[in-house]
Amino acid sequence: MKLQPLDDRVLVKPLKPEEKTQGGIILPDTAKEKPQEGKVIAVGTDEDLQKVVKEGDIVLYAKFGGQETKVDGEDHLILSRSDILALIKS
Amino acid sequence: MKLQPLDDRVLVKPLKPEEKTQGGIILPDTAKEKPQEGKVIAVGTDEDLQKVVKEGDIVLYAKFGGQETKVDGEDHLILSRSDILALIKS
Amino acid sequence: MKLQPLDDRVLVKPLKPEEKTQGGIILPDTAKEKPQEGKVIAVGTDEDLQKVVKEGDIVLYAKFGGQETKVDGEDHLILSRSDILALIKS
Amino acid sequence: MKLQPLDDRVLVKPLKPEEKTQGGIILPDTAKEKPQEGKVIAVGTDEDLQKVVKEGDIVLYAKFGGQETKVDGEDHLILSRSDILALIKS
Amino acid sequence: MKLQPLDDRVLVKPLKPEEKTQGGIILPDTAKEKPQEGKVIAVGTDEDLQKVVKEGDIVLYAKFGGQETKVDGEDHLILSRSDILALIKS
Amino acid sequence: MKLQPLDDRVLVKPLKPEEKTQGGIILPDTAKEKPQEGKVIAVGTDEDLQKVVKEGDIVLYAKFGGQETKVDGEDHLILSRSDILALIKS
Amino acid sequence: MKLQPLDDRVLVKPLKPEEKTQGGIILPDTAKEKPQEGKVIAVGTDEDLQKVVKEGDIVLYAKFGGQETKVDGEDHLILSRSDILALIKS
Numbered sequence: 001m002k003l004q005p006l007d008d009r010v011l012v013k014p015l016k017p018e019e020k021t022q023g024g025i026i027l028p029d030t031a032k033e034k035p036q037e038g039k040v041i042a043v044g045t046d047e048d049l050q051k052v053v054k055e056g057d058i059v060l061y062a063k064f065g066g067q068e069t070k071v072d073g074e075d076h077l078i079l080s081r082s083d084i085l086a087l088i089k090s
Numbered sequence: 091m092k093l094q095p096l097d098d099r100v101l102v103k104p105l106k107p108e109e110k111t112q113g114g115i116i117l118p119d120t121a122k123e124k125p126q127e128g129k130v131i132a133v134g135t136d137e138d139l140q141k142v143v144k145e146g147d148i149v150l151y152a153k154f155g156g157q158e159t160k161v162d163g164e165d166h167l168i169l170s171r172s173d174i175l176a177l178i179k180s
Numbered sequence: 181m182k183l184q185p186l187d188d189r190v191l192v193k194p195l196k197p198e199e200k201t202q203g204g205i206i207l208p209d210t211a212k213e214k215p216q217e218g219k220v221i222a223v224g225t226d227e228d229l230q231k232v233v234k235e236g237d238i239v240l241y242a243k244f245g246g247q248e249t250k251v252d253g254e255d256h257l258i259l260s261r262s263d264i265l266a267l268i269k270s
Numbered sequence: 271m272k273l274q275p276l277d278d279r280v281l282v283k284p285l286k287p288e289e290k291t292q293g294g295i296i297l298p299d300t301a302k303e304k305p306q307e308g309k310v311i312a313v314g315t316d317e318d319l320q321k322v323v324k325e326g327d328i329v330l331y332a333k334f335g336g337q338e339t340k341v342d343g344e345d346h347l348i349l350s351r352s353d354i355l356a357l358i359k360s
Numbered sequence: 361m362k363l364q365p366l367d368d369r370v371l372v373k374p375l376k377p378e379e380k381t382q383g384g385i386i387l388p389d390t391a392k393e394k395p396q397e398g399k400v401i402a403v404g405t406d407e408d409l410q411k412v413v414k415e416g417d418i419v420l421y422a423k424f425g426g427q428e429t430k431v432d433g434e435d436h437l438i439l440s441r442s443d444i445l446a447l448i449k450s
Numbered sequence: 451m452k453l454q455p456l457d458d459r460v461l462v463k464p465l466k467p468e469e470k471t472q473g474g475i476i477l478p479d480t481a482k483e484k485p486q487e488g489k490v491i492a493v494g495t496d497e498d499l500q501k502v503v504k505e506g507d508i509v510l511y512a513k514f515g516g517q518e519t520k521v522d523g524e525d526h527l528i529l530s531r532s533d534i535l536a537l538i539k540s
Numbered sequence: 541m542k543l544q545p546l547d548d549r550v551l552v553k554p555l556k557p558e559e560k561t562q563g564g565i566i567l568p569d570t571a572k573e574k575p576q577e578g579k580v581i582a583v584g585t586d587e588d589l590q591k592v593v594k595e596g597d598i599v600l601y602a603k604f605g606g607q608e609t610k611v612d613g614e615d616h617l618i619l620s621r622s623d624i625l626a627l628i629k630s
Binding site for chain 2: 002003004006007009011042045067068069070078
Binding site for chain 5: 272273274275276277279281312315337338339340348
């Protein structure tokens with residue numbers, strides 16, 4: 001079972017601090033309003049979106065964007081394209 | 091008798107918790123603001139919408155979206171396309 | 181004499197509860213904010229609208245939409261296309 | 271001398287109650303917020319508008335729309351296309 | 361020296377009451393919120409605008425529209441196209 | 451060193467009252483909300499804008515528009531195209 | 541590791557006052573609301589944007605725009621195209 005986001009939405013699994021890629025972007029614990037990192041689980045049906053965001057990408061997204069949901073008991077977010085600020089390239 | 095939604099609207103029958111697909115997405119009872127699951131009963135007249143949402147699909151939708159109505163005595167919702175977050179694939 | 185709605189508007193005669201189609205959609209008396217049923221008396225001049233809504237159609241519309249007017253002494257509503265939620269097919 | 275409305279505007283002379291067409295639409299005196307009837311004196315320069323509204327047409331318009339002006343000492347209104355709800359056909 | 365309005369703007373010199381064309385539109389002194397008459401001094405650079413408004417035209421404009429400026433010591437207004445309600449034809 | 455405005459922006463150096471062109475537009479000292487005159491120092495990258503506004507042009511702009519900045523120690527403004535009301539032709 | 545901004549966003553590293561280009565634009569310390577200077581670290585995926593802003597460009601941007609983030613422990617901003625006022629050419 002999986003979620004297929006509609007249109008320009010993206011299903012993201014937020015990365016926990018200990019899972020973050022090393023040597024790179026570090027968000028201070030106290031900065032709750034800072035952008036967050038997440039892994040793209042599924043990309044919406046919009047073809048233009050599919051050209052720039054791929055399943056497995058790590059993205060930086062605006063903290064207060066998106067709708068929370070649970071998949072297999074774990075917290076996920078359904079973001080709009082406009083909530084995604086950047087791709088994190090390793 | 092049936093409802094044919096106009097334009098980009100979708101008629102949805104909300105799924106009750108006990109009807110939800112197993113092993114998958116679980117919404118805690120206390121999380122009233124979480125997205126809800128529903129079964130698509132009829133898709134609007136918009137041709138582009140008909141390509142991405144089909145009768146019988148299970149969708150995840152924003153809880154506060156849509157207009158409540160009754161069909162054959164049962165609660166239904168008429169959602170706008172933008173209220174639908176994702177399709178739930180089994 | 182008749183009203184020809186302009187552009188994407190639709191002239192509707194609200195259905196009284198006793199006139200509603202049987203076995204179908206029932207709106208509880210206490211639910212004043214529920215969508216209402218009406219019969220399409222005239223469709224606006226917009227050609228695209230005329231493809232999806234026809235004179236004589238029964239429509240479900242958002243209760244607080246539209247402008248009230250009287251035709252031959254009876255209450256009518258002039259709705260915008262966006263006020264119409266669905267066509268009721270018998 | 272006459273007024274030529276610009277773009278999608280329409281110059282309308284409001285009909286007084288006693289001038290209204292018989293047997294047809296009657297607006298109760300107490301319903302000040304009801305749509306009003308008026309005679310089209312001049313149609314704006316917009317070509318698309320000129321296809322659907324003609325000089326001499328009787329129109330129903332939203333009461334609070336338009337800008338009041340005087341032509342030859344008599345009250346007129348300059349409406350926008352979106353203020354016009356319907357044409358009244360006799 | 362002269363002002364060349366940019367884009368869809370129109371430079372207008374307001375007509376004083378005694379300068380108004382005779383026999384025509386009369387605005388009561390007490391109706392300060394009524395549309396005003398002015399003479400078009402210069403038309404903006406927008407080509408579509410130049411087809412419908414010409415230098416020398418007398419226009420009726422919404423009283424609270426436009427930006428006041430002075431040209432050669434006299435009050436002028438720089439209106440947007442949307443502030444102009446109608447052309448006054450003699 | 452110079453500033454190259456992006457897109458539809460225009461870099462303007464406000465004209466001091468004593469620098470204003472003679473015989474022409476005079477803004478009363480007390481009318482702080484009146485449009486201001488400035489000299490165009492650089493035009494944005496938008497090609498359509500470059501057709502109507504040129505470096506060296508004197509423009510009239512809405513007083514409260516734009517973002518203040520300093521170039522070589524002198525006050526400048528970065529205006530949007532929509533802040534510019536007119537070109538002042540000598 | 542690096543950030544690839546999405547769509548029309550630009551990753552910028554703010555310039556500290558002592559790093560500013562000499563002889564040029566000087567922002568007074570007390571003017572916190574003045575535009576700021578920054579170096580473009582990465583340009584969004586939008587092709588039209590890539591024609592006007594390049595990696596390594598120095599840009600002037602509206603102070604309150606953008607989302608703060610950290611890259612390799614240093615403060616960066618993810619700006620939208622509309623936050624960028626001008627390119628600073630040396």
